[in-house]
Amino acid sequence: MPYPEELKKLIKTVESTRAERVERKKNDQEVPFMTLDERHDILQHHPDFKEEGRRELQAGPSKGYKIAHEMADLLEAKSRVDPDKINLENIDHETDVLIIGGGGAGTAAALLAQEQGVRVTIATKLRHGDANTMMAEGGIQAATKGHKDSPYYHYLDVMGGGHFKNNPDLVETLVTKAPDAIKWLESLGCNFSKFPDGTLHTIHGGGTSRKRMHYAADITGAEMMRTIRDEARNRPGQIDLIEFSPAVELILNDKGECAGAVLYNLETEEYLIVKAKAVVMATGGCGRLHIQGFMTTNHYGATADGIVMGYRAGVPICFLHTVQYHPTGIVFPEQAEGILITEKFRGSGANLVNIEGQQFVNEREPRDVEASAIIKECVVNEKGVPTPTGKLGVWLDSPMIDMLSGEGTVEREFPGKYILFKRYGIDISKEPMLIYPTLHYQNGGLDFKNTGETDVPGLFVAGEVGGGIHGENRLMGNSLLDIMVYGRIAGETAGKYAKEYTNGGKLTLEHVVKYNKEIDDAGVGGGRVAPMILPDYTDPRTREKQLTTNYVGTLR
Amino acid sequence: MSTTTEQTAVEAKMIPIYVMGKKYEVPETLTIMKALEYAGYKYIRGCGCRGGVCGACSTVYRKPGDYKIYTGLACQTVVEPEMYLTQLPFYPANRATYDFHALEGNPEEIFGLYPELFRCVACNACSKVCPMDVEVMDYIAALKRGDIAAAAQISFDCIQCGLCASRCMGELPQYHIGQLARRINGAYLTPRAEHLATMVANIEAGRYTECLNKLKSADEDELKRLYTEERELEPAQAGEDWTPKENVCL
Numbered sequence: 001m002p003y004p005e006e007l008k009k010l011i012k013t014v015e016s017t018r019a020e021r022v023e024r025k026k027n028d029q030e031v032p033f034m035t036l037d038e039r040h041d042i043l044q045h046h047p048d049f050k051e052e053g054r055r056e057l058q059a060g061p062s063k064g065y066k067i068a069h070e071m072a073d074l075l076e077a078k079s080r081v082d083p084d085k086i087n088l089e090n091i092d093h094e095t096d097v098l099i100i101g102g103g104g105a106g107t108a109a110a111l112l113a114q115e116q117g118v119r120v121t122i123a124t125k126l127r128h129g130d131a132n133t134m135m136a137e138g139g140i141q142a143a144t145k146g147h148k149d150s151p152y153y154h155y156l157d158v159m160g161g162g163h164f165k166n167n168p169d170l171v172e173t174l175v176t177k178a179p180d181a182i183k184w185l186e187s188l189g190c191n192f193s194k195f196p197d198g199t200l201h202t203i204h205g206g207g208t209s210r211k212r213m214h215y216a217a218d219i220t221g222a223e224m225m226r227t228i229r230d231e232a233r234n235r236p237g238q239i240d241l242i243e244f245s246p247a248v249e250l251i252l253n254d255k256g257e258c259a260g261a262v263l264y265n266l267e268t269e270e271y272l273i274v275k276a277k278a279v280v281m282a283t284g285g286c287g288r289l290h291i292q293g294f295m296t297t298n299h300y301g302a303t304a305d306g307i308v309m310g311y312r313a314g315v316p317i318c319f320l321h322t323v324q325y326h327p328t329g330i331v332f333p334e335q336a337e338g339i340l341i342t343e344k345f346r347g348s349g350a351n352l353v354n355i356e357g358q359q360f361v362n363e364r365e366p367r368d369v370e371a372s373a374i375i376k377e378c379v380v381n382e383k384g385v386p387t388p389t390g391k392l393g394v395w396l397d398s399p400m401i402d403m404l405s406g407e408g409t410v411e412r413e414f415p416g417k418y419i420l421f422k423r424y425g426i427d428i429s430k431e432p433m434l435i436y437p438t439l440h441y442q443n444g445g446l447d448f449k450n451t452g453e454t455d456v457p458g459l460f461v462a463g464e465v466g467g468g469i470h471g472e473n474r475l476m477g478n479s480l481l482d483i484m485v486y487g488r489i490a491g492e493t494a495g496k497y498a499k500e501y502t503n504g505g506k507l508t509l510e511h512v513v514k515y516n517k518e519i520d521d522a523g524v525g526g527g528r529v530a531p532m533i534l535p536d537y538t539d540p541r542t543r544e545k546q547l548t549t550n551y552v553g554t555l556r
Numbered sequence: 557m558s559t560t561t562e563q564t565a566v567e568a569k570m571i572p573i574y575v576m577g578k579k580y581e582v583p584e585t586l587t588i589m590k591a592l593e594y595a596g597y598k599y600i601r602g603c604g605c606r607g608g609v610c611g612a613c614s615t616v617y618r619k620p621g622d623y624k625i626y627t628g629l630a631c632q633t634v635v636e637p638e639m640y641l642t643q644l645p646f647y648p649a650n651r652a653t654y655d656f657h658a659l660e661g662n663p664e665e666i667f668g669l670y671p672e673l674f675r676c677v678a679c680n681a682c683s684k685v686c687p688m689d690v691e692v693m694d695y696i697a698a699l700k701r702g703d704i705a706a707a708a709q710i711s712f713d714c715i716q717c718g719l720c721a722s723r724c725m726g727e728l729p730q731y732h733i734g735q736l737a738r739r740i741n742g743a744y745l746t747p748r749a750e751h752l753a754t755m756v757a758n759i760e761a762g763r764y765t766e767c768l769n770k771l772k773s774a775d776e777d778e779l780k781r782l783y784t785e786e787r788e789l790e791p792a793q794a795g796e797d798w799t800p801k802e803n804v805c806l
């Protein structure tokens with residue numbers, strides 16, 4: 001729906017200060033960046049700092065670690081199926097490398113594993129490519145322009161963004177393998193935006209010291225995802241695909257090695273056994289847990305399943321005490337709530353503006369700082385803009401972009417968002433957007449090494465499900481990078497491991513039995529089962545009448 | 557486990573819609589996707605990104621007294637009174653298999669892999685049905701002329717939902733052909749980035765190893781110092797040829 005009268009009036013205030021703000025932008029007169037101390041202060045308004053939002057885990061390898069209740073609820077839960085009912089001798093599918101999750105990390109891993117000369121199977125929850133990767137718009141970082149940038153500066157930026165807590169080995173590998181990942185995508189036919197001579201377009205993102213964000217119009221992730229998915233489809237018989245079949249448990253063998261997974265066919269409701277020599281966990285993020293009630297940018301299947309499975313199998317978790325809220329999610333119109341407005345809008349010159357038409361923060365602060373500043377402006381300073389549904393937001397002044405870079409820039413550079421808003425009768429090249437922070441990225445995850453290995457032999461990790469690369473806060477563009485770099489590494493390591501793997505042992509779900517017992521002993525299960533698989537958005541009044549269904553995720 | 561954030565409690569006017577012919581009353585402000593969930597459906601198919609980019613949720617509908625077929629993405633389209641709809645989460649379409657690196661990137665290769673390209677009768681049903689407003693017929697026409705770059709450009713916003721294939725007179729799998737065109741365009745018709753290849757070679761030759769080792773062994777205070785004091789920021793409006801004053805570790 002178009003802006004109602006009240007909001008149109010408030011837009012007038014934004015317009016009244018626009019010309020002056022555009023002038024300042026042109027002259028590089030920015031609101032100064034915050035010092036590290038100022039950052040520290042403003043972060044007190046970040047949801048991560050709410051003590052009542054988290055609790056100490058009572059079970060598993062990271063017992064005692066404090067994380068969000070919504071995540072803790074899933075880790076302090078029992079298996080979806082009684083492990084004793086599963087007959088592990090009845091194998092439905094056998095492969096060398098099983099990849100769990102058909103997003104960017106999983107698909108890159110599948111390609112590289114296959115190139116080691118082994119058979120690969122991808123098992124995924126929805127369709128191949130229905131993933132957060134498909135949704136990424138803004139871009140992918142890599143230091144590719146030697147006259148002004150290098151992995152050295154990329155490293156510093158990554159560490160600064162992550163509050164200097166990141167795992168140095170993981171960061172080093174990320175930044176040194178970055179250009180090669182871009183080159184690989186280029187060779188597979190990914191259409192990055194380029195100058196006519198082939199030079200890649202690069203722009204800034206929050207927290208970058210050099211313009212090193214590469215992009216493919218405003219659908220970078222989709223362009224990457226559909227390119228590598230197409231390549232995976234070119235290798236039938238070597239890369240098999242099982243869709244609509246999420247994994248619900250890992251299978252180990254009696255030597256403690258990872259040896260496959262139990263899948264759940266969402267359509268027939270059967271549980272299936274896949275036996276493998278190596279498993280790559282690439283299930284992505286957790287936005288659909290709606291931590292602290294936040295709206296989310298994530299796809300439908302982002303429910304942290306991989307964390308639950310890996311944790312039960314014995315892999316510790318790290319950096320899950322921080323969750324990333326993207327500063328700019330749509331709050332109006334309501335139908336588009338939570339949807340991400342890429343940072344590129346700010347990189348291209350759009351200001352964040354309060355109800356009085358004033359800019360209140362530099363638009364290129366790291367995400368957690370930026371999000372905290374918006375929350376503070378709305379909640380503490382009371383300068384937010386009220387929406388018709390009673391929420392608060394601030395303006396993202398997109399029309400500035402056309403004024404800075406010429407009429408038609410918004411439509412050309414942001415076709416996706418331009419069309420989306422146009423459907424609701426809002427022309428974002430003429431009217432600003434109303435935004436608020438939205439749950440976006442799972443900074444932490446399963447602990448792993450820069451080879452993709454975990455504490456469990458035969459279990460490898462890649463992508464958003466892993467933790468450590470981004471420390472306490474990921475910078476824009478480093479996740480698409482991480483899934484390519486580490487997807488390829490995990491695939492290669494797993495492929496080589498599977499190729500050389502000879503022994504093998506008896507399959508077991510003993511670790512699940514034990515975990516269930518630990519939950520019972522600690523008295524914390526609360527009748528919950530996990531992983532969640534899919535969120536439930538049924539209207540509560542309807543659900544009340546669904547008397548014979550036992551809604552716990554999709555468990556029917 | 558109920559996660560109800562997607563539904564707002566605010567009361568909106570209720571309107572009737574027909575889901576596969578069956579009537580439901582839903583709030584008029586919801587998208588088709590949220591309206592179905594409101595009604596009690598739980599998605600397995602027909603829902604993916606919920607953000608208009610994955611192509612899982614294509615929906616076909618009509619309005620009373622109107623002969624036209626309308627299409628849209630369930631996650632993006634707001635319900636209308638009396639609309640009657642069905643989702644089409646999947647539509648079979650043949651896809652050719654090829655060894656991408658063995659291609660040379662010429663139109664004849666596409667003609668060979670997809671000879672049905674020439675079965676197009678230029679009826680334009682595909683463009684009309686596309687929920688992304690892609691001019692599907694135009695990219696097919698461009699390919700028939702051998703203009704791969706144009707096809708890549710015209711098809712760029714395709715989310716591979718399959719609706720075009722469902723309506724095609726010539727039984728073409730348009731979106732698979734478009735995908736091949738885009739890959740050829742990216743890898744063979746666009747110049748490779750030289751600065752990228754140079755950087756990869758420099759990294760492999762160990763040009764930055766020493767600098768990175770220094771960073772890796774630095775303690776947190778030293779890192780913070782380097783971050784705040786020795787990290788020159790490229791100005792937002794700087795041009796392509798900007799160079800930093802300090803060229804440490806370049």
Ligand SMILES: Cc1cc2nc3c(=O)[nH]c(=O)nc-3n(C[C@H](O)[C@H](O)[C@H](O)COP(=O)(O)OP(=O)(O)OC[C@H]3O[C@@H](n4cnc5c(N)ncnc54)[C@H](O)[C@@H]3O)c2cc1C
Nearest residue numbers: 101103104105131132133138139247284463464477479480
């Ligand atoms: C809207 C949006 C915009 C973004 N923009 C950017 C950006 O501009 N730059 C950037 O660097 N990053 C961006 N990100 C972050 C980035 O896209 C993701 O972090 C990254 O793509 C994650 O990749 P992945 O392969 O690890 O996970 P995903 O791409 O989410 O893939 C995980 C896959 O695993 C499947 N899965 C989940 N559970 C199971 C299970 N139990 N069994 C089997 N399969 C399962 C899922 O269905 C999915 O297909 C963005 C994210 C979002 C949501």
Ligand code: SF4
Nearest residue numbers: 686714715717718720
């Ligand atoms: S071109 Fe075809 S597959 Fe692509 S979005 Fe349009 S209708 Fe869907």
Ligand code: SF4
Nearest residue numbers: 676677679680682724
């Ligand atoms: S629907 Fe098929 S036949 Fe008709 S214009 Fe499109 S591609 Fe050609």
Ligand code: FES
Nearest residue numbers: 604605606611631
């Ligand atoms: S759910 Fe992905 S396009 Fe609608």
